[in-house]
Amino acid sequence: MGKTNFAMATQSVLKGISQVLLIDNAWSGLLILIGLFFASVEVGFVALVASCLGTATAYLIGANRDKIKHGLYGFSSVLTGIASLLFLEGDSKYIAALVGAVLAVFFTVAFHSIGAHFNLPALTFPFIAVTWCIILASYSMSHLHLSDVTAVTAIHEMTNNQQTVDIFDTLFKDFGEIFLQNSYICSFFILAAIAISGWRNTIMASAGIVISIAVVYICGLNLHDLEMGFYSYNTILTMIAMGSAFHKNIRGSYIYVALAGILTVLLTPVIVIVLEPFGLPALTMPFVATTWLFLIIVNSVEKGDY
Amino acid sequence: MGKTNFAMATQSVLKGISQVLLIDNAWSGLLILIGLFFASVEVGFVALVASCLGTATAYLIGANRDKIKHGLYGFSSVLTGIASLLFLEGDSKYIAALVGAVLAVFFTVAFHSIGAHFNLPALTFPFIAVTWCIILASYSMSHLHLSDVTAVTAIHEMTNNQQTVDIFDTLFKDFGEIFLQNSYICSFFILAAIAISGWRNTIMASAGIVISIAVVYICGLNLHDLEMGFYSYNTILTMIAMGSAFHKNIRGSYIYVALAGILTVLLTPVIVIVLEPFGLPALTMPFVATTWLFLIIVNSVEKGDY
Amino acid sequence: MGKTNFAMATQSVLKGISQVLLIDNAWSGLLILIGLFFASVEVGFVALVASCLGTATAYLIGANRDKIKHGLYGFSSVLTGIASLLFLEGDSKYIAALVGAVLAVFFTVAFHSIGAHFNLPALTFPFIAVTWCIILASYSMSHLHLSDVTAVTAIHEMTNNQQTVDIFDTLFKDFGEIFLQNSYICSFFILAAIAISGWRNTIMASAGIVISIAVVYICGLNLHDLEMGFYSYNTILTMIAMGSAFHKNIRGSYIYVALAGILTVLLTPVIVIVLEPFGLPALTMPFVATTWLFLIIVNSVEKGDY
Known part of the structure; x- marks a missing residue:
């Protein structure tokens, strides 16, 4: 019995990691976790703790057991924890990571509820909201210090006109970038995590890379940004969301999926510029904004009322 | 039969142009189109093509035939096409105009659906959203260049204190400004388009001009901005929307219409300043914001629950 | 009969003042009003007139009599009137105060309706929206001038490192700050107004101060900002809202109340920084944002669907 509970808890925590990619598979979560440990022991450890914390918090406040079991209360905590490590410096970043991981659960409850009014999932928006708050709050807190990488996802303007791209970088860095890591080995493990989760996710992720390169x-x-994966990690998420996790069987459905992918690339610099006056990184907002927009469209088409 | 289809298509396309003014009249659309050709052959041509493209796209994705027939899927495409010409330069602006016109249809479907939750029409918000995205995206795209007129609707501060206004300019430039044109002859054709659409629209448009001058x-x-029509084109649209297109028979209904008109003028500099950090023009946002606000109020009053 | 009407009107007007603190008690309103007169005769007078104007406007447009009687159409007008006095200078500020007080009623109707979709109250958001619009509009209006205190609620950065706080200031200035007044005697009257309204409000307000000091x-x-009451006035409002006015009997309900209080303090610098590019003060936005967030969470927990 205790063993079953432990197995259940392990599964929830690992799925909390895989659900960042909208994948409901504990083995995928394990592969990603190993990848994160390869990228940095610190990151891997925080991801694991954050997933545990998020899942435990959700359990304590009495959230839906089924959602917890599928990792739906862990993934925003995982990302918030990792982002806190990246954007802050000093020892207080660990406290911010833990507090952020817990707060992400409350934001998840709130945005689930608001999203439900429009028949939309919260996606990674709780992570985005909490991380933005942590970054902005740190400006006024003498115990929290921003690191130098806040501009990590800054899209460069055309003046920085790199003429060629390293195709290897371009193809693989984006997977790590989903977890804010700039590491090949981490990317390979994440790619493997997608691959074992099913052919549909694999095709969608690959198509996401092709679309982002083409657009x-x-x-x-900017080709340098492409190389760093800044344009493709959001596109990969949008493609998995629209083409697999939330796919609807409507007429010409894959045209909508492709359009969503293309728009994600186009919206990336738009969101980067809108956030510039506030000194905030785009994180996965291009994926969230585009997926919400196209889910509304696809829902309208399915109901036939538009 | 083919002839009927052609007549139907023509009607949809022309109403797509007249619906910018919330007018459901093909002849009005024709007059406006002629006015736009007088302002610039290029603008007239793009308006026509954008209306065709928007209507065709809506048809292809299976949108409600009745809405298409009344031009409700054309007007945001028309405005987006014209705005792309104005805010961009170089040959790529034509491609942006066409892509924008198609995208506007998808945004229309999405905002229709969100608006319906609150019992609100999308108005010209799809146009605003797409055009803002095009302007912001162009900052990062080496193939798209912003023209010098991005600040076209900038409200000047009081330091620029012009003391008198050319009453002729003040009375007529605003009609052209609805389609982002600074041309008398275009304004006269648009005025004629309103006039033939009915006395109610004509009165509301005139009242809009009087209100904006008074406020x-x-x-x-700033009187120079008044002269250029920047304060009145939004007011004209609000007055037609609240006093004619979406008019509700409630107690003191015309007081709400007048208040909406007044608030549109007051909100114009507010929205201009909010958009300044992002380098974005206000477009028809003062009209959209005020009309949404007052439609919510008027709906509440009608239901008697407030 | 006429006497009853007069008594009823007086009650509505006084409750319009007490409802700023989410308190439904005419005597509390009277105490606050006296406190405001002590802070400044001008402020007291404008608060009284604004509450009368707001209530009368709501009556004229036929709003729900019961809501009017409980002061729900007065409090945003009161705050808007006082804010206009503070943020503007010159004689035109009185006109702005009166126009703002009337406009606040229309915004209240609109935000009530939007909020109802999400099962949320409008709180002081109508006041915030109107005041922001007045401040932004004044930039373009040669007849309206901003005063020097626009940055009154600016949270200072850590560089201004005051090392000690005057505990007396810290404990009492925040009550006056709710009505944008920096006055001890005003704070004492407001504290008395909370005290006579019931032990629950008193405990919640005290807990709000303790939480804000601790956080x-x-x-x-910044300790100087704490001393000025900038961190605690929003927290006091959140605590009264979550722990008293909108309190729900769910499991661990006071944990949610405390969390809401803590988050209000943390969100205060976040909102201040987001508003900086627009030159706008935070006003009671940290209270409104946090209370909405936690009301959504608490509603979800109550329904058991999260």
Whole structure:
């Protein structure tokens, strides 16, 4: 019995990691976790603790057991914990990571409820909201210090006109970037996590990379940013969300999926610029904004009332 | 039969142009189109193509035939196409105009759906959203260049204290400004388009001009901007929306219409300043914001629950 | 009969003042009004007139009599009137105060309706929205001038490192700050108004002060701002809202109340920084944002669906 509970808890925690990629698979979560440990022991450890904390908090406040079991209360905590490590410095960043991981659960409850009014999932928005608050709050807190990487997802303007891209970087860095890591080995483990979760997710993730490369070239966006994966990690998430996790069988459904992918790339610099006056990184907001927009459209098409 | 279809398509396309003014009249659309051709052959041509594209896209994705027939899927495309011409330069602006016109249809579907939750129409918000995205995206795209007129609707501060206004300019430039054109002849055609659409629209448009002149003088707003029509084009749209297109028969209904008109003028500089850090023009946002606010109020009053 | 009406009107007007603190008690309103007169005759007078105007406007547009009687149409007008006095200068500020007080009623109707969709009260958001609009509009109006105190609620950064706090200031200035007054005697009257309204409100207000002091120290926020009451007035409002006015009997309900109080302090610098590019003060936005967030959470917990 205790063993079953332990197995259940382990599964919830690992799925809390895989659900960042909208994947409901504990083995995928384990592979990602190993990847994160390879990227940095610190990051791997915080991801594990944050997933445990998020899941435990959800359990304590009496959240839906089924949602907990599928990791739906862990993934925003995982990302918030990792982001706190990246954007802050000094020992207080660990406290921020833990507090952030707990807060993310409350934000998840709130945004689930608001989203439900529009028939939309919260996606990673709780993570985005909490992380933005932590970054902004740190400006006024003498015990919290911003690190230098706040501008990590800054899209460069055309003046920085790199002419060629390292295709290897371009193809693989984006997977790590989903967890804010700039590491090949981490990317490979995440890629493996997607691969074992099913062919549909794999195809969608690959298509996401192809679309982002194509759109970046066609529109003359910055090649260095493409290389760093800044344009593709959001696109990969949108493609998995629209083409797999929330896929709807409507007429021409894959045209909507492709359009959503393309729009994610186009919206990335838009959101980066809107956030510039506030000194905030875009995080996964391009994925969230585009997926909400297209879920509303696809829901309308399915109901036939538009 | 084919002839009927052609007539139907023509009607949809022309109503797509007249619906910018919330007018459901193909002849009005034709007059406006002629006015736009007089302002610039390029603008007239893009308006026509954008209306065709928007209507065709809506048809292809299976949107409600009745809405298409009344031009409700064309007007945001028309405005987006014209705005792309104005705010961008170089040949790529034509591609942006066409892509924007198509995107506007998808945004229309999404905002229709969100608006319906609150019993609100999308108005020209799809146009505003797409155009803002195009302007912001162009900062990062080496293939898209902003023109010098981005600040076209900038409200000047009091330091620029022009003391008198050219009453002729004041009375007529605003109609053209609805389609972002600074042209008398275009304004006259648009005025004619309103006139033939019915006495109610004509009265509301005229009242909009009177209200905007009065409020600008009383509040000491910039007279040069008044002369350019920046304060009145939004007011004209609000008055037609509240006093004609969405008019409700409640007690003292015209007081609400007048208040909406007054608030549109007052909100214009507010929205201009809020958008300044992002380098974005106000477009028809003062009209959209005020009309949403007052439609909510008027709906509450009608239901008697407030 | 006429006497009854007069008594009823007086009660509505006084409750319009007490409802700023979410207190439904005419005597509390009277005490606050006296306190405001002590702070400044001008402020007291404008608060009284604004409450009368707001109540009368709501009556004229046929709003729900019961809501009017409980002061729910007065409090945003009161705050808007007082804020106009503070943020503007010159004689036109009185006109802005009166117009703002009337406008606040219309915004209240609108935000009540939008809030109802999410099962949320409008709180002081109508006041915030109108006051922000007045401040932004004044930039473009030669007849309205901003005073020097616009930055009154600016949270200072850590560089201004005051090392000690005057505990007396810290404990009492915050009550006056709710009505934007920096006055001991006003604070004492407001404290008395809370005290006579019931033990629950008194405990919640006291807990709000304790929480804000604790969080400010723990997080290393600015002690001078704490002393001025900038961190605690929002927390007091949140605590009264969550722990008394809108309190729900759910499991561990006071943990949610305390969390809401803590988050209000943490969100205060966040909102201050987000508003900085627009030159706007935070007003009671930290209270409104946190209370909405936690009301959504508490509603979800009560329904058991999260």
